[in-house]
Amino acid sequence: MKHRRSIELAPPEGFAVEEKQTLATLPQWFVVHARCGVCGYQSLLERRGIARRCGLDLSLARLAGRLKCRECGNRSDNLLLLGKLPRD
Template structure:
């Protein structure tokens, strides 16, 4: 959907990320990962290379989200894995 000034209001159809099927190895490089705690709202970036080194590149994003632990309050349930798309020129 385009705005009257040709600004994209929604991402293109091919950019939807399915967390159950998407693995770290197949996630495009222009996506940055962040973790957010539902209890204390603490948010931190996740370094993809560190996760791949520790868990392997076949780890799905849904499994990674279930493994997140907050470093602020120690919460282990319901934490969010957020994906941010970097601008590409």
């Protein structure tokens, strides 16, 4: 799946989100998006804002479970998508 800026929104090959993967251990060239499982609404998540509110030790798996859709209010079956920015 691609973002409107042609950023591929899927983990690259060999990169698996594990329970121990946190915001602190996620490389800076990754962008984090959320997609609603019900209505399909997609939004970019601000990593710094999440880290400021929840801490850098928040695992990506726990973050995915805390997502809430801004459009329909859905709290279940939401996806956390990772995109890798192009590096010069």
